[in-house]
Amino acid sequence: MIVCSRCGHEVEETAWKCVCGGPVEVLEEQQFDVRELKGSSLWRYQPYLGTEKRVSFDEGHTPFVFIDNCYYKLDFFFPTGSFKDRGSTVMMSVLHRHNIPRIVEDSSGNAGASIAAYAARAGITAEIYVPAYASQGKVFQIEAFGADMRKVEGTREDTRKEALKRAETVYYASHQWNPWFLQGMKTIAYEIGEQLDWDVPDVVVVPVGSGSLYYGAYLGFKHLYESDVIERIPNLVGVQPEVCSPVYNALYEKERTCEKSVAEGLLVEHPPRLQEILKIVRQNGELVVVSEKEIAEGLKKAVSLGLFIEPTSASVMAALRKVDPSKSRAAVLTGSGLKATREISDILNKRM
Numbered sequence: 001m002i003v004c005s006r007c008g009h010e011v012e013e014t015a016w017k018c019v020c021g022g023p024v025e026v027l028e029e030q031q032f033d034v035r036e037l038k039g040s041s042l043w044r045y046q047p048y049l050g051t052e053k054r055v056s057f058d059e060g061h062t063p064f065v066f067i068d069n070c071y072y073k074l075d076f077f078f079p080t081g082s083f084k085d086r087g088s089t090v091m092m093s094v095l096h097r098h099n100i101p102r103i104v105e106d107s108s109g110n111a112g113a114s115i116a117a118y119a120a121r122a123g124i125t126a127e128i129y130v131p132a133y134a135s136q137g138k139v140f141q142i143e144a145f146g147a148d149m150r151k152v153e154g155t156r157e158d159t160r161k162e163a164l165k166r167a168e169t170v171y172y173a174s175h176q177w178n179p180w181f182l183q184g185m186k187t188i189a190y191e192i193g194e195q196l197d198w199d200v201p202d203v204v205v206v207p208v209g210s211g212s213l214y215y216g217a218y219l220g221f222k223h224l225y226e227s228d229v230i231e232r233i234p235n236l237v238g239v240q241p242e243v244c245s246p247v248y249n250a251l252y253e254k255e256r257t258c259e260k261s262v263a264e265g266l267l268v269e270h271p272p273r274l275q276e277i278l279k280i281v282r283q284n285g286e287l288v289v290v291s292e293k294e295i296a297e298g299l300k301k302a303v304s305l306g307l308f309i310e311p312t313s314a315s316v317m318a319a320l321r322k323v324d325p326s327k328s329r330a331a332v333l334t335g336s337g338l339k340a341t342r343e344i345s346d347i348l349n350k351r352m
């Protein structure tokens with residue numbers, strides 16, 4: 001059953017929002033049972049994803065390594081080089097089942113590249129709207145997968161508005177809005193839980209752009225907790241860049257607009273699930289902001305450990321420095337450095 005997060009109204013399976021304008025999500029109806037898990041990909045959790053596996057590269061169960069007193073979830077080890085594949089495999093499986101031939105999506109790059117790849121796998125035509133400033137590596141990836149790519153001048157918000165106009169006639173497969181994309185994000189919690197033999201860390205640090213990973217992680221941990229698989233829900237620390245931090249601003253009632261950041265994946269001015277995310281931050285989490293300088297330092301730290309991640313993911317490395325080291329910590333590294341080699345080179349060679 002898919003319901004509105006705001007008014008509780010039930011919607012149909014392919015609806016991406018409620019008539020009231022609120023975001024929708026899939027209700028969890030089954031107890032999580034570790035004895036039911038089969039296979040080695042994230043589709044191991046199929047009974048809790050609410051759909052069958054149709055469009056997949058057997059992705060997921062990314063490495064989880066302990067380095068320097070912290071667990072790192074290497075989510076840049078996905079087929080398209082980012083964690084977005086968690087959402088794409090589940091969402092595209094549903095759209096394929098409904099015979100949807102054409103979709104539109106807007107993205108700063110990673111989600112667009114991911115959805116373009118899964119659309120190619122499914123034989124669905126994808127129109128991807130990207131901001132003109134997006135990293136060349138991501139833009140090239142989207143084009144290579146044969147998507148119909150539209151570059152939009154201006155801000156990330158301008159790109160979103162253009163895609164929304166197109167969504168009046170073409171199915172809007174938005175990674176920010178789609179409830180099935182969010183379903184896929186829950187698997188981050190299932191994997192971290194299982195990889196630690198269901199003894200979850202005190203703190204999990206996650207980057208927050210639209211917040212689908214943050215909210216999905218919470219839903220996954222909550223499901224495990226309510227099914228008595230884990231003993232507590234970890235404290236979820238969300239990270240935003242200082243120059244674009246709408247969740248942080250809403251939390252502390254600050255009025256600030258979004259500016260450009262090296263963490264290009266986090267420039268989401270209006271996260272659709274802002275209210276839901278705020279609720280979790282207040283109940284079960286924390287939100288930290290990091291400066292551009294701290295992100296650059298975080299990137300240097302990551303490469304010194306042998307982790308080649310994109311600047312967006314380096315925000316998590318920066319945030320880790322603000323988390324009590326006496327706690328057990330896990331951090332999710334979401335995107336590959338191979339997508340942004342020029343930007344990384346500029347940072348490491350101090351050209352910015």
Ligand SMILES: [Zn+2]
Pocket residue numbers: 004005006007008009018019020021022
């Ligand atoms: Zn509603």
